[in-house]
């Protein structure tokens with residue numbers, strides 16, 4: 001393999017890898033807290049489209065990566081979050097309150 005071909009191949013592999021990772025990686029999404037369940041540690045959000053979960057805007061309930069979020073967030077909070085599917089459940093993996 002000549003040098004140019006091998007460099008092109010490396011670039012192609014890098015692009016393909018980045019593309020695959022991009023599909024699966026969670027991205028920040030904006031939402032609003034509409035319900036907090038402090039007993040079961042769930043938060044319901046009205047949220048925008050979640051690309052990594054192939055999900056349109058909707059209202060739905062999430063499990064929490066950090067149960068203490070159920071104490072720290074309240075109805076009406078505007079949030080920016082990341083979500084993933086873990087063991088068949090939709091889970092908030094990152095959660096921040098927007099000003």
Ligand SMILES: [Cu+2]
Pocket residue numbers: 047055056057058059060
């Ligand atoms: Cu949803």
